[in-house]
Amino acid sequence: MPSSPRSPGSVDGYQRFDDEPNVTLRLEGSYGASPKYGSMLSCASSDGRIRMTPRENTDTPNEIGHRIGATDGETLSENAALARYAIGIDADVHWEMNYHEAAIFLEEGRNNEKFDSHPRHPEDLPAYLLVHNSWYYGLDLLTSLILLALAFVEEPAVPLFKLPVWAHGSIELLALIIIGIELALKLRWIGWGTILKHKRTMLKCMTLAIMFVEAMTVLVRQSSHFRVTRALRPIFLVDTKYCGGVRRFIRQILQTLPPIIDMLGLLLFFIITYMVLGYYMFSEMNRNFATLEDSFVSLFVLLTTANFPDVMMPSYSRNKWYAIYFVSYLCTMLYVMMNLMLAVVNETFTTAERDKFKKLLLHKRRACHHAFKLLVSKQNPDKMQFRQFRGLMRYYAPQKSIRDVILMFRHMNVSGTGTLSSDEFVEVYDATTLEWDPQYSSIPWYHAAWQPLQILCKGAHAAIVWPYFETVVYGTIIGNGVAMVVRLIEPSTSLQQSAHAFAASWDTFLFVSIFLLEAFVKVLGLGTRRYLSSGWNLFDLGASLLALIAGFLLLLSPTATFLVVLRPLRLLRLFKIKKRYRDVFGTLVLLSPLMCSTAIVMLVLYYFFAIIGMEMFEGYDMRNCCRNTTVEDFYKYSANGSTALGYYYLNTFDNLMASGMTLFELTVVNNWFILMNAYAFTAGLYTRVYFMVFYLFTMIVLTIVVSSFLEAFRFRIQYKRSTSKRDEEKMLHEEVELRWDELQTVVQDFHLLEQLRSTLVVGGVTTFIGSRPRTREVLQRRMYTHEICEWLAEAALEDKKIGSGPIGSFDNLDSGDMILSTDHVVANGDTVSSQHQNGITSPT
Numbered sequence: 001m002p003s004s005p006r007s008p009g010s011v012d013g014y015q016r017f018d019d020e021p022n023v024t025l026r027l028e029g030s031y032g033a034s035p036k037y038g039s040m041l042s043c044a045s046s047d048g049r050i051r052m053t054p055r056e057n058t059d060t061p062n063e064i065g066h067r068i069g070a071t072d073g074e075t076l077s078e079n080a081a082l083a084r085y086a087i088g089i090d091a092d093v094h095w096e097m098n099y100h101e102a103a104i105f106l107e108e109g110r111n112n113e114k115f116d117s118h119p120r121h122p123e124d125l126p127a128y129l130l131v132h133n134s135w136y137y138g139l140d141l142l143t144s145l146i147l148l149a150l151a152f153v154e155e156p157a158v159p160l161f162k163l164p165v166w167a168h169g170s171i172e173l174l175a176l177i178i179i180g181i182e183l184a185l186k187l188r189w190i191g192w193g194t195i196l197k198h199k200r201t202m203l204k205c206m207t208l209a210i211m212f213v214e215a216m217t218v219l220v221r222q223s224s225h226f227r228v229t230r231a232l233r234p235i236f237l238v239d240t241k242y243c244g245g246v247r248r249f250i251r252q253i254l255q256t257l258p259p260i261i262d263m264l265g266l267l268l269f270f271i272i273t274y275m276v277l278g279y280y281m282f283s284e285m286n287r288n289f290a291t292l293e294d295s296f297v298s299l300f301v302l303l304t305t306a307n308f309p310d311v312m313m314p315s316y317s318r319n320k321w322y323a324i325y326f327v328s329y330l331c332t333m334l335y336v337m338m339n340l341m342l343a344v345v346n347e348t349f350t351t352a353e354r355d356k357f358k359k360l361l362l363h364k365r366r367a368c369h370h371a372f373k374l375l376v377s378k379q380n381p382d383k384m385q386f387r388q389f390r391g392l393m394r395y396y397a398p399q400k401s402i403r404d405v406i407l408m409f410r411h412m413n414v415s416g417t418g419t420l421s422s423d424e425f426v427e428v429y430d431a432t433t434l435e436w437d438p439q440y441s442s443i444p445w446y447h448a449a450w451q452p453l454q455i456l457c458k459g460a461h462a463a464i465v466w467p468y469f470e471t472v473v474y475g476t477i478i479g480n481g482v483a484m485v486v487r488l489i490e491p492s493t494s495l496q497q498s499a500h501a502f503a504a505s506w507d508t509f510l511f512v513s514i515f516l517l518e519a520f521v522k523v524l525g526l527g528t529r530r531y532l533s534s535g536w537n538l539f540d541l542g543a544s545l546l547a548l549i550a551g552f553l554l555l556l557s558p559t560a561t562f563l564v565v566l567r568p569l570r571l572l573r574l575f576k577i578k579k580r581y582r583d584v585f586g587t588l589v590l591l592s593p594l595m596c597s598t599a600i601v602m603l604v605l606y607y608f609f610a611i612i613g614m615e616m617f618e619g620y621d622m623r624n625c626c627r628n629t630t631v632e633d634f635y636k637y638s639a640n641g642s643t644a645l646g647y648y649y650l651n652t653f654d655n656l657m658a659s660g661m662t663l664f665e666l667t668v669v670n671n672w673f674i675l676m677n678a679y680a681f682t683a684g685l686y687t688r689v690y691f692m693v694f695y696l697f698t699m700i701v702l703t704i705v706v707s708s709f710l711e712a713f714r715f716r717i718q719y720k721r722s723t724s725k726r727d728e729e730k731m732l733h734e735e736v737e738l739r740w741d742e743l744q745t746v747v748q749d750f751h752l753l754e755q756l757r758s759t760l761v762v763g764g765v766t767t768f769i770g771s772r773p774r775t776r777e778v779l780q781r782r783m784y785t786h787e788i789c790e791w792l793a794e795a796a797l798e799d800k801k802i803g804s805g806p807i808g809s810f811d812n813l814d815s816g817d818m819i820l821s822t823d824h825v826v827a828n829g830d831t832v833s834s835q836h837q838n839g840i841t842s843p844t
Contacts, residue, residue, distance in 0.1 A: 102371035103395035109367025124189030144237040231611035245597040263341040383419035434770035445527035460524035504554035515544040543569040610659035622649040
């Protein structure tokens, strides 16, 4: 990025401001409109703006100062000279720019965004804030989902959902225009040079251009054509803000592709070797090896065991020793090579997972360093005061209360100096995740409640702490299980009567009432917040309520027999007794974000192949399609019914839902070769490539999913072995003491101290407990403690070699003057800054 001239007092390209800058103004032209976003960064035009020039021997605020310093010796007009001495300006406006830009840096670090997309000019900020807005994130997600949903109403489609061409074509065109506007806004501050380097954005631009041309063609012709490019629509969904985990998972798939491709090459070598051998051995006796192509297809399917032992039996009937060929092939390929590929992928995935954590950690630290340089003054270039930290939080975490901001600052300030150093500030990401509560170690939640309620709550608390309370609960759950078994084995005259006895009888409501009473006792004894903070309590309450609702619904609608599944859910609580089951459930909790990302990736994969399948196979009638072939019996159809092997003709690509079901059957791989051969005989032998490629893609994704499960389980087991329960509680909780006298020194703001009087002990000490969520990142920080020290040392050494220059964010201001709108002027010492009157919009 282009660097800007440095003014005196700058360090590493960052101009240091005074703690209380004294600045005057130089007016040019008439007063202009107020900035749209409450910050002077959005003032792009010089017409009707106020240019700021610092007084001699006085520094202006921070990072922006080195790019907007005024030139000395300028001749001022009479009006400007008068304005310079007659009008003052609110000093905080200098810092507001830096608070805003520092918050942007922190968001880029949190979202793992490259700093080359950081806005560089003041006129870039409105576009940046618009694109990085929660409403626009929602619009982007909605637009992407609408584009995907068009496949349900486009040809081919279910007649119920089908829309005319002009309707779905117009919707598609409108959605593409909205996405194009977002890209245009990004282009405003990123520039073509950066976009060309950003592969994902470049791919999105190319896809958007192609689909826009196709949508226009469809609207003009009023008919659809062969449009396999519709399969690329998931690119827009994956690029949305809410699919960051999906992008990371896809990135991990791409990182593990090299070893997978190597193993697939080895598998292909063995398949070809066995293909040649099988062709010369069995071509005259086994029609599965009649040609080299048939041999390859048969062995490829045999790799999935879908055609075993059918593929072997013709040869086995001639000579029993021929079984050695098939047994050796399966042992070599299925039990050795496939498991070896899983081991290689698992090792690569584990390394990639650690590297991902390392890169994200270092990226966040770099973001913190850039933000820190924006938040220090000339007097204290290595220390951040609370005033600057609070200003940052107004943009980065506006939902945090002033009490939480003070607790975060005090928690990060481990040195106790009252100011934050650069090393302390890097903990800002962790500090923002803490939820703070006052520590009442000996005072229960009901200490100030109504007297009769206190008596009831004391009794509930005594019941909870009773040593046998949990034993009674588990005994009740076991009794519920025994009652269900009795209901299952007792005779009944109909299915509805059996379902009613199982999930809507008197014993069902009895046990559900006991479970709800248990939840009520825990709420009284622990308090609502403490009760709901436990995942198992939430599960118990949810399972009990669902069982109660299912019972009433069965009374109202006896045919809804599927509701019986809700009663046995409470039995899952019994698995908590054994430690191994607790480890399994704990692993599932850690894997829940990954499983969501995996599900979306699989849906995207299905969508991609479903669109291609509909374009290739739509319109083929598979009933009685394969006469005189090996799959004839599976596709026999008559108006009176099908054979026991029939109904395969229902596996079609006539619409998106039917295609999804067909692809799921292919994923399961049981008899998948029947579908492949049927379409090969009907549409052409070349179509086998489609089914084989789909199998390879699903095999790769599922192999990586299995590797992620293994890595997560191994990680949790290692974590449990190296961390005691007490250490884990310490890791998930932080204790901070706020002393009133120290707080007065740190805050130095009478109005803020007055706000805190109701929550703190004036003249004394108040203790707070901060709780952080049990996320994978938190556990990784614990597990990789030694590695983190090594990574930081390596990063520090690399920074010394390269040198750390400023991030050019709002660099290229030609005049070197700060441009302000008149809304930031202070006339006769009275502030009229709109950002203090109307509040400041956070960039998030």
